[in-house]
Amino acid sequence: MVQNYSEDTIRTLDWKEHIRKRPGMYIGKLGDGTFADDGIYVLLKEVLDNSVDEYMMGFGKEIHIQLSDTKVSVRDFGRGIPLGKVLDVSSKMNTGAKYDSKVFKKSVGLNGVGIKAVNALSDHFVVQAFRKGETKRVVFSKGELVEEAPVESTHEADGTYVEFIPDGSIFTNFKFKNEYIISLLKNYTYLNAGLSIHFNGEVYKSENGLLDLLDEQMTETSLYPIISLKDDDLEIAVTHCNQYGEEYYTFVNGQHTTQGGTHLQAFREAYVKTIRDFYNKNFDVSDIRSGIVAAVSIKIEEPVFESQTKTKLGSKDMSPGGPSIRNYMMEFVKEKLDNFLHKNSEVAEILHKKILESEKERKAISGIQKLARERAKKVNLHNKKLRDCRIHFNSNHERKMETSIFITEGDSASGSITKARDVTTQAVFSLKGKPLNTYGLSRKVVYENEEFNLLQAALNIEEGIEALRYNQVIIATDADVDGMHIRLLLLTFFLQFFPELIKNGHLFILQTPLFRVRNNKQTFYCYTEQERIEAIKKIGKNAEITRFKGLGEISPDEFKHFIGKDIRLEPVTMKKGDAFKELLEFYMGKNSPERQNFIINNLVIDEEML
Template identity: 65%
Template sequence: MSDQTSYTEDNIRSLDWKEHIRMRPGMYIGKLGDGSAPDDGIYILIKEVLDNSIDEYVMGAGKTIEISVKNNQVSVRDFGRGIPLGKVVDVVSKMNTGGKYDSKAFKKSVGLNGVGTKAVNALSSYFKVQSIRDNLTKIAEFEQGNLVNESAQEASSLRKGTKVSFVPDREIFPHYKFRNEYVVKMIKNYVYLNTGLTIMFNGEKYRSEHGLKDLLNENISEESKLFPIIHLMEDDIEIALTYSKSQYSEEYHSFVNGQHTTQGGTHQNAFREAIVKTIREFFGKNFDASDIRKSIVCAISIKVMEPIFESQTKTKLGSTEMGGDLPTVRTFINDFVKRRLDNYLHRNPETAERIQRKIVQAEKERKELSGIRKIARERAKKASLHNKKLRDCRIHLSDMKKNNRLESTLFITEGDSASGSITKSRNVNTQAVFSLKGKPLNSYGLSKKIVYENEEFNLLQAALDIEDGIENLRYNNIVIATDADVDGMHIRLLLITFFLQFFPEVIKEGHLYILDTPLFRVRDKKETHYCYSDKEKQKAMNQLRGKPEVTRFKGLGEISPNEFVHFIGKDIRLDPVMLNKETSIEKLLEFYMGKNTPERQKFIINNLKVELDLIEEV
């Protein structure tokens, strides 16, 4: 028997808890990433620690949580009951150890499987946990999950609670960088779901008085709302909803036991059904479901006993039961929406009238589009059989059971040379390429009709599978890969306009990025450095002896596939496209993409930088 086929006791290996987590981190925290995406592992580490402090608040212990992120060190301090001192080490280093197994203590908590803080400990180069209770404090320090220090002492002057500090391990996350915008978004969701809770982040205070109503106010500008937000709540359920005057798609923010279920699940599906059923019955008309839900912006939060999630990162609910004596998730949500939303519409006839007008308008637009949509779908179907624009990959975001589905990426490139370089150097399992033939159309101010009439937009929509919303989005990361010249910048702007105009949720949910590619290659006979700025170029030139060769890349097509593999592999640099609270999509598009205005000309003149200014800055 050859060595390749032998299978003996020597092949069997048992890993201890931390080895297993470090060898297979994706099982515990999803994708690793570098901090450029909201679902990257470093944010899941913060979430896992924060979830325990939130559960303390839910149990009535501690109204404030303090968080700091400085120099890549994270600290989370709560003023709850504190971990029982005899179990401080076990709780963060022994699998299947935790208070959440005692359903009396934590009936509807987030962290149910006792894995969270162990994963944080194992994936951190430094991890410290401190518990204060009964006028005593116990501290345990770890490195890569190994206990290096343990001490206990009196602490009569300290407020009770727990403090966890950690530094993500660069062996696991080589190029990570925390982006405060993502941490703030996570914190805001926690305070919306826990009215009365105060979270301090790097000295700034976050608090909510009106729950999901505040969340919607954060996500939709006042001028975009069709009517004031409907906000309804009872034990174990809270909903908020309105319609957007300008957005085409549906937008949902869903939560279970305080966990943001970014991929929805049984509760979100039930909520969508319940809205359709209630509105049909209220108006006594069999409106099409898509017309009722078009442009809706809403949020739902439910509490379930022993929820079943489809992954450790808890982004999709699989439970069908509420737990205890309660009915199924579907029946529970349906009954609540039917009773409370129906009552609200009877009491607020003006809101009901606006909803009806919106539905009738949506029906009219859908019928006008139906002929064009049919032709466009047939064209897309034919094109997908021999689509020269799309070089697809094997694994997609919708492949729930595939471990690396979160890595699925679509690069949108310009021209044959650039797409050729990426296509030859990409990972065919998770990276797809969509090639534009030139500058796309400026879609600002155009109706959805153009998405079907314009072949390029239609094929891009089909490749992403986002015609009816982003629930079926095929790629987790949509990356605009254009040259860093004026034409490349213009193409970026036109593509961002397309998404903002017709599919803003792609940006709101953190799926759209710009690929950062090197401007220079600096090399001598022994070493090669790829530099993304003049500063990096200067540093590389100082490191190499003599007169190194410096190449300025004018476009992506100039970078050979052998080199390109470095820029779209594990060292990929992505800049996320983000919207902040102050940004009104309508005003943003009008300013940058509308007809030339004196305001824009003035802005360009005031912000124009000449080459001399840029050199002085560097």
């Protein structure tokens, strides 16, 4: 039947209904806390942004955060919300002080939306303002007012207290992970030297700003001491490492713009022009920026972001009617970096040598690179290895954070995933067998090896990850010896040539069940031996147990459970101090006798299998 289209079919949602019906518009993806960009961390960030904005305006040097199971509280010591407006700023859309640029000149929260989103998406939400010896408290649940306390006197210091518990009906089985919160807090301190953030008894503070950030994030030794350049509205830290790709950390008014934007484009352009002018040579862009690691933090008035989650800057000007970000960046980098290189000839010499080495390697593979690009372009018109999806990460679609690509082994596994996937947001790339071991090889191998070249083209990462087509790159191999080997070969490839993909949190391992335990009434999918034992206890002695040896053995009808809302992904991470180079050398290098001895000495025989 065709639905009758009339006046009765048109509805106007109130603010909380709209947020709860379309949460992705306000906080990106939902998630359960497994990943750093899941919605529960965005809720915390929306609250923290207001507190950090107070610090940036010169009020309150400390922020106290407490996390207890599912409840989060944030107390700042800023000016405190004006008491007569506590209810409005908590529950009226487009209400806030940040429309007045005189009060909040260079803040993040500009649209009066963030704190309302936290309110609407929380089962329990409290805002209490302390201002000039008086306090006002309001309590909500799912956006509905529960309590509005009268104004009372207080001895508490000025500031604002926010407490919330995310709504479990929206964030199913959620759990906060301390490491993601700590990473978020450290970024705030790097961008606000002197700010102290107290989290569950630990204090986080930075004295050196972006220098500390790069020192924390770099997994390779820098070729020369980090260059630090700054003025009131712009801070840049930059160096080079012996690695492929480009690695950037960009911020606007303290907001981590993980997808870059106009400020990153301006920096990359300004950096290249300054280097060319300094050495008086028209170096290729890729040679200048190969191996670069940089952090850029800019402060602008009334920034425009491409979405409420503020991950990409769209503004072109430093302020309404002011200079363009491009011109400001160009003048700043030209003056500051040029002066630094003239005063530090040793650094200039090391940088020059790095550029020449990149140029030499690029020219050595230019022929094969051109042929590979042409081949990939032709194949992309009908790439049998790639079953693409409709929405991509480099689009402006509201579901772009959900986009993923599964890298599978063989036709049977890719067939099951292809039939079970969501064609809107999930793509599949099929390997024909075990890929090449790329350990110790140069970038040339990426173009010479057809499979890796097509994978690079499918991900759209040859020129960097700014135009990456999928938010999650998922290695989906069997949980057997061959599958583990293929997984390691792929990890070696990404670590060697695209480490920025890992450092930006885009690479994952798909966890699939090892066992199915069921009877006529219940079915349990078990990912570990312990889960299998517990499932058998629940079902009893008549349990039917199936051991999944490969992804191809799992039917598409079952597979959709494992790659849908209950998908289990293990993020691949790189941190300073990780011995990944040593591990790669041991497992993937040319030391077969050493590995053989290791296997013999550590071999465990499962007697139940005999």
